[in-house]
Structure formats: structure tokens, C-alpha cells
Amino acid sequence: MLAERLRDEADASALVLALPRGGVPVAFEVAMALGAELDVLPVRKIGVPGHKELAMGAIATGGALQVERDTLKAAQVSQAQFDAVLAQERAELGRREGLYRGNRPPARVEGRTVILVDDGIATGATMKAAVLAVRACRPARIVAAxxxxxxxxxxxxxxxxxxxxCVxxxxxxxxxxxxxxxxGETTDDEVRALLERAWNR
Structure with missing residues (x-):
């Protein structure tokens, strides 16, 4: 259903970027249906201490940082607490980047229509970080899907x-x-398997 709604947005240059881990199975199906190139854009939520699912920000490959200042204020998170979680998530982001991509270079973004796919959003923090990361690479258009x-x-x-x-x-x-x-949680192995299938297509 998502792929069908994206047909008018996807041109010959379209690149589907998956936000792992949950966005990868969705993006794989979208890319296959559209006949588009698939790549991965690692992102990490920065969760409130004690409430990890509540995003006080997010980071993406390339150094993009999205801060949800209203959440920080409401949750009374100190700068030191924020910085500690940020450091942990940056380390995990680096681990996933290497695990998923290996030695494969990122897909070219400049001048292309980029379709950012996740399994859904609640606060939107991770998608916002992904948009920041992609915008820095000068795409022709960005579509959140x-x-x-x-x-x-x-x-x-x-x-x-x-x-x-959005469906x-x-x-x-x-x-x-x-x-x-x-x-159920998408595993690193599932992510790698789907990416390999797309890259070897």
C-alpha cells in the first residue's frame, strides 16, 4: 500500500533509504515494488533516561543531531544526562553502520529523489534526524514515507x-x-540479509 502511494513520487532517479532496524523490511518491499535502489541510513533515538522509548532527540549517519527541546524540558533532563545517552547512541550508530554496510560505500544522494522509509513514527525525532542527514547531501527532493x-x-x-x-x-x-x-524486533541479521538481497539484485 505504501509503494502504491509512492508511485507518483518516485522518478527514475529514486533512492529508497531505510531507517533501521524496523524500517528495513518496509523499505525493502517499497524498493522492490518501485524498482528503485535501496540503501540504509542508520539512525538512533536518544531516549529519556528511564523511558527509552520517549525520544529527547535522535542522531543519524553523518553527524546529524535532532534535539526535542520540549521533551528535554518536560522530562527535566540535565545536559550531562543528555550527553551521556548521546555518547552511547553515537557508539551504537557507528557499530551498526559498520555491521550493515561493511566496506560498501553509501549510495549517491546528490541530485536524486530520496524516499526515507521507516516502519512508522511517534514523535518523529528519528525521521527528522534522517532528513537533516540527507539534506546535507543535496538531494533533488526528499519524501518521508x-x-x-x-x-x-x-x-x-x-x-x-x-x-x-503515509498510509x-x-x-x-x-x-x-x-x-x-x-x-517483533527486527534483528541485525534480518537487516543484513534484506540489504544483501537488494544489493545483489
Whole structure:
């Protein structure tokens, strides 16, 4: 369903970038349906201490950093606490970059239509970090593509992406997982296997 909604957005230059780990199975299907190149854009949520699923920011490959200042203030997170979590997530981001890509160079972004795919968004922090990372590489267009997101959240991306494509935006949204029959954790091995299948296509 997501791929069908993206057909008008995908031109001959289209590059599908998956946000791991959960975005990779979705992006794989989208890329196969569109006949587009697939690559991975490692991102990491910076979770509030004690509430890891609540994003106080996010980082992406290339040094992009998105800070959710309202969340930081509401959760009363100190700069030292933020910096400690940020350091941990930067280390994990580096590990995943090497694990998923190996010696393979990143796909060329400049001048292309880039479709950023995740399995869904709640706060949007990781997608915002991904957009920052891609924007620095001078694409022709950026499309945020999702199966599910909270109603109205596309307004948060109005000034940063060229199109926001989402299959479902329910008014009652508690988590991404509630909208999947199977939301088991995607493993590193699954990510690597799907990327290899796409790269060897």
C-alpha cells in the first residue's frame, strides 16, 4: 500500500533509504515494488533516561543531531544526562553502520529523489534526524514515507520535506506497534540479509 502511494513520487532517479532496524523490511518491499535502489541510513533515538522509548532527540549517519527541546524540558533532563545517552547512541550508530554496510560505500544522494522509509513514527525525532542527514547531501527532493503516523504530524515536516506520504494516520495513536499484527524486533541479521538481497539484485 505504501509503494502504491509512492508511485507518483518516485522518478527514475529514486533512492529508497531505510531507517533501521524496523524500517528495513518496509523499505525493502517499497524498493522492490518501485524498482528503485535501496540503501540504509542508520539512525538512533536518544531516549529519556528511564523511558527509552520517549525520544529527547535522535542522531543519524553523518553527524546529524535532532534535539526535542520540549521533551528535554518536560522530562527535566540535565545536559550531562543528555550527553551521556548521546555518547552511547553515537557508539551504537557507528557499530551498526559498520555491521550493515561493511566496506560498501553509501549510495549517491546528490541530485536524486530520496524516499526515507521507516516502519512508522511517534514523535518523529528519528525521521527528522534522517532528513537533516540527507539534506546535507543535496538531494533533488526528499519524501518521508511511512505506513503509520499520528494524525497531523506531517505539519512538523512541512518545511523540511518535499512530500509526506503515509498510509494510515489514526486519531487515536499510542505507539507504532499497535498498528501491526506482528511487531517483533527486527534483528541485525534480518537487516543484513534484506540489504544483501537488494544489493545483489
Amino acid at each position: 511511512l505506513p503509520v503516523a499520528p494524525a497531523g504530524i506531517e505539519a512538523d515536516f512541512a518545511d523540511t520535506v518535499d512530500a509526506f506520504v 494510515a494516520q489514526p486519531a487515536l495513536f499510542f505507539s507504532v506497534g499497535q498498528h501491526y499484527e506482528d511487531f
